Amino acid sequence: MDGKFQDNDITRIVEADRAHVWHHLTQHKPFETGEPRIITEGKGMKVWDQKGVEHLDAVSGGVWTVNVGYGRESIADAVREQLVKLNYFAGAAGSIPGALFAEKLIEKMPGMTRVYYTNSGSEANEKAWKMIRQIAHKRYGGQKHKILYRERDYHGTTIAALSAGGQEERNAQYGPFAPGFVEVPHCLEYRKQWDVEDYGRRAADAIEEVILREGPETVGGLCLEPITAGGGVIVPPEGYWERVQEICRKYDILLHIDEVVCGIGRTGTWFGYQHYGIEPDFVTMAKGVASGYAAIACCVTTEKVFDLFKDDSSDPMNYFRDISTFGGCTAGPAAALENMRIIEDEGLLENCEKMGARLMANLRALQEKHAVIGDVRGKGLFCGAELVADRETKEPADEKLCARVVAECAAERVIIGVTNRSIPGFNNTLTFSPALIATEADIDRITEAVDVALTRVFG
Ligand code: PMP
Numbered sequence: 001m002d003g004k005f006q007d008n009d010i011t012r013i014v015e016a017d018r019a020h021v022w023h024h025l026t027q028h029k030p031f032e033t034g035e036p037r038i039i040t041e042g043k044g045m046k047v048w049d050q051k052g053v054e055h056l057d058a059v060s061g062g063v064w065t066v067n068v069g070y071g072r073e074s075i076a077d078a079v080r081e082q083l084v085k086l087n088y089f090a091g092a093a094g095s096i097p098g099a100l101f102a103e104k105l106i107e108k109m110p111g112m113t114r115v116y117y118t119n120s121g122s123e124a125n126e127k128a129w130k131m132i133r134q135i136a137h138k139r140y141g142g143q144k145h146k147i148l149y150r151e152r153d154y155h156g157t158t159i160a161a162l163s164a165g166g167q168e169e170r171n172a173q174y175g176p177f178a179p180g181f182v183e184v185p186h187c188l189e190y191r192k193q194w195d196v197e198d199y200g201r202r203a204a205d206a207i208e209e210v211i212l213r214e215g216p217e218t219v220g221g222l223c224l225e226p227i228t229a230g231g232g233v234i235v236p237p238e239g240y241w242e243r244v245q246e247i248c249r250k251y252d253i254l255l256h257i258d259e260v261v262c263g264i265g266r267t268g269t270w271f272g273y274q275h276y277g278i279e280p281d282f283v284t285m286a287k288g289v290a291s292g293y294a295a296i297a298c299c300v301t302t303e304k305v306f307d308l309f310k311d312d313s314s315d316p317m318n319y320f321r322d323i324s325t326f327g328g329c330t331a332g333p334a335a336a337l338e339n340m341r342i343i344e345d346e347g348l349l350e351n352c353e354k355m356g357a358r359l360m361a362n363l364r365a366l367q368e369k370h371a372v373i374g375d376v377r378g379k380g381l382f383c384g385a386e387l388v389a390d391r392e393t394k395e396p397a398d399e400k401l402c403a404r405v406v407a408e409c410a411a412e413r414v415i416i417g418v419t420n421r422s423i424p425g426f427n428n429t430l431t432f433s434p435a436l437i438a439t440e441a442d443i444d445r446i447t448e449a450v451d452v453a454l455t456r457v458f459g
Pocket of ligand 1: 029063121125155156157224230231258259260286287
């Protein structure tokens with residue numbers, strides 16, 4: 001790559017980083033002796049660090065974000081063009097890219113009609129919950145205000161979003177939480193909670209049990225990831241979603257699908273929920289919407305919901321009295337529009353499906369070879385391999401050993417992820433989410449690195 005930093009610059013940058021930057025998700029003690037990793041450049045599937053070392057990025061920027069790959073000049077051009085024309089105006093007004101992207105997005109989402117712009121996944125989710133709460137106040141005297149979320153799902157970083165967070169280790173430090181959020185059981189069949197044939201239906205029935213326990217007249221919304229991401233790449237079993245939809249209709253509960261990870265192609269369809277033929281009331285999205293080229297998130301809903309907020313009065317109960325300052329940035333929709341064009345013109349949904357099948361097949365082959373792989377799960381380019389100390393008991397592999405597998409992959413110049421627990425305290429699912437442009441050679445290189453790493457760590 002051109003334009004590498006001079007040695008002096010690197011030293012200065014590392015020192016500035018070490019002195020002043022508080023990294024996300026990071027225990028900083030090791031930085032006192034070690035060196036932080038600084039990613040300096042990216043192109044296609046590759047990134048370079050401060051030492052000029054090239055890595056294949058198998059996690060799209062670490063957290064399932066850079067769906068169309070790095071270094072897309074056409075997105076940069078679209079953003080630049082928009083920024084010099086108009087960078088910002090508060091979202092009470094419309095914008096040209098905002099209108100055009102909303103139109104394009106809605107084309108991909110039959111049944112949905114309205115896009116509310118905001119700037120992070122957490123906020124997009126909170127918009128949906130605020131709308132659900134306002135509907136509860138407007139139509140049900142405030143009673144139907146509870147929002148159900150699922151064990152192992154994650155919906156964001158704010159205190160309210162953590163109140164709907166199903167991963168104990170990410171929450172425990174931050175209570176007390178907002179009231180009115182109620183957990184339902186996870187649906188991971190590999191870690192069965194019910195010994196039945198029809199597991200998907202049974203896991204969904206568990207949601208109904210919670211609704212009946214709480215009182216259906218108090219439950220306004222159900223928020224679920226289509227495929228749980230950070231909680232361990234959990235693909236709901238067959239029959240689950242049909243039953244969930246049935247339950248929501250039966251009790252008049254608004255269904256909110258959190259597509260922050262799965263949205264915009266990650267699983268081979270535009271949205272994860274589209275694999276299951278369900279009809280949500282709210283769909284939220286963020287990461288892949290502009291592949292990280294600009295910050296943008298959306299809360300999308302139906303005309304039926306939108307109509308509930310429409311009348312002639314200016315009573316705050318009758319319209320959505322909400323704003324997100326940076327929901328008015330125009331760089332987001334400008335980047336998102338070009339991001340979507342790339343996905344369409346380059347056939348990336350088809351590529352995602354094809355390469356995803358290869359990734360799953362390669363991981364299954366590794367499972368044959370390495371007893372430590374207990375389960376392989378995923379859809380499209382969104383896969384996980386759960387590591388266990390014992391296949392019979394399914395005792396999770398030691399968290400430190402899992403972290404070592406990631407480090408050994410990095411030594412092979414392949415960046416993979418490891419995510420949450422099978423039981424509290426364990427991070428034992430390796431995650432793979434390469435950009436949708438991945439080639440067969442990229443996929444094979446990723447799984448070859450995992451093969452080497454597993455052999456080194458577990459023999
Ligand atoms: N929902 C899901 C499913 C997520 O994975 C995340 C982020 N990892 C969020 C919401 C929150 O998004 P953000 O970090 O943009 O607030």
